[in-house]
Amino acid sequence: MAVPSPSAPAVRTEGLGKRFGPTEAVVDLSLTVPPGEVFGFLGPNGAGKSTTIRLLLGLLRPTTGSAWVFDAPAGEVARAHRRLAYVPADVSLWPSLTGRECLDLLAGVGPGTDLAYRDQLLERFALDPDRRARTYSSGNRQKVALVAAFATRAPLLVLDEPTSGLDPLMEREFRACIAEAAERGQTVFLSSHQLAEVELACSRVGIIREGRLVEVTGLAELRRLRRAEVVADLSTPAPELQRLAALPGVSDLRWPTPVRLELSLTGPPGPVLRALADADVAHLEMREPSLEEIFLDYYGQGPA
Ligand SMILES: Nc1ncnc2c1ncn2[C@@H]1O[C@H](COP(=O)(O)OP(=O)(O)OP(=O)(O)O)[C@@H](O)[C@H]1O
Numbered sequence: 034m035a036v037p038s039p040s041a042p043a044v045r046t047e048g049l050g051k052r053f054g055p056t057e058a059v060v061d062l063s064l065t066v067p068p069g070e071v072f073g074f075l076g077p078n079g080a081g082k083s084t085t086i087r088l089l090l091g092l093l094r095p096t097t098g099s100a101w102v103f104d105a106p107a108g109e110v111a112r113a114h115r116r117l118a119y120v121p122a123d124v125s126l127w128p129s130l131t132g133r134e135c136l137d138l139l140a141g142v143g144p145g146t147d148l149a150y151r152d153q154l155l156e157r158f159a160l161d162p163d164r165r166a167r168t169y170s171s172g173n174r175q176k177v178a179l180v181a182a183f184a185t186r187a188p189l190l191v192l193d194e195p196t197s198g199l200d201p202l203m204e205r206e207f208r209a210c211i212a213e214a215a216e217r218g219q220t221v222f223l224s225s226h227q228l229a230e231v232e233l234a235c236s237r238v239g240i241i242r243e244g245r246l247v248e249v250t251g252l253a254e255l256r257r258l259r260r261a262e263v264v265a266d267l268s269t270p271a272p273e274l275q276r277l278a279a280l281p282g283v284s285d286l287r288w289p290t291p292v293r294l295e296l297s298l299t300g301p302p303g304p305v306l307r308a309l310a311d312a313d314v315a316h317l318e319m320r321e322p323s324l325e326e327i328f329l330d331y332y333g334q335g336p337a
Pocket residue numbers: 053056057058076077078079080081082083084085122194226
């Protein structure tokens with residue numbers, strides 16, 4: 034395997050842009066991911082994550098700017114792909130091949146595969162490699178692609194929303210694999226539309242919205258975006274709960290009716306729960322808003 038220059042970033046884009054007719058999918062995106070980092074690429078659906086990744090992989094030609102994988106320009110596909118493994122958002126496999134045959138085929142394309150680790154990964158992801166790919170669910174196809182990618186020692190793993198079809202147990206396994214890759218010094222570029230996922234897996238996060246990189250931030254700063262929407266239905270009106278408004282982390286306390294309160298909460302829920310414990314609460318609901326709702330609150334209307 035070609036050894037990347039130690040000083041080159043694993044991923045670098047400069048003024049990268051892609052336009053599809055009237056749609057500006059990616060706009061003036063400049064980003065640097067150093068080797069060894071687990072980098073999250075966070076944005077709601079349609080933000081431009083997959084387009085950025087496809088530019089990085091040389092699957093699309095940029096309208097503006099450039100991208101590099103280590104010191105290889107993204108357009109020099111053969112060179113760039115010696116150093117990366119990729120899991121697409123929507124995995125297609127060869128329907129008449131078994132899972133194992135697909136894995137062997139994929140192993141021939143990438144930068145080399147650790148077969149012993151691959152066997153271990155098959156067990157951990159509870160994947161039966163002897164079934165034909167046409168019988169796999171989308172989650173199983175995703176597992177094949179993940180096993181193929183993690184079993185390489187590629188210096189860069191590019192993962193495009195790789196957990197969308199996995200159940201929570203498998204998501205945990207996925208995070209363990211990311212941690213193992215990071216321990217080996219591999220760089221991970223993980224796109225996601227889930228705040229919680231990047232928070233758990235990544236050390237730094239780029240936030241993309243409507244094609245633009247809004248900011249690049251560390252985990253501590255990312256946590257400030259986290260909030261819960263709380264709805265409580267009361268058996269009887271409780272005007273004393275007006276004091277919730279003064280509690281730490283509470284904002285936007287609303288009373289749609291005298292027996293229903295709604296509020297936004299950031300930080301630990303303890304003070305709010307203690308206050309509610311004194312009231313006659315018939316029903317309590319806590320909901321995490323969608324990424325687009327969170328972004329709308331935090332960054333306001335999009336730049337377009
Ligand atoms: N081949 C294409 N032709 C036309 N428009 C496209 C094409 N590919 C992407 N787009 C548009 O570019 C924008 C960005 O799409 P992209 O798939 O990159 O977003 P994403 O962040 O990956 O979202 P998702 O999570 O839904 O895949 C969207 O408006 C999408 O409709």
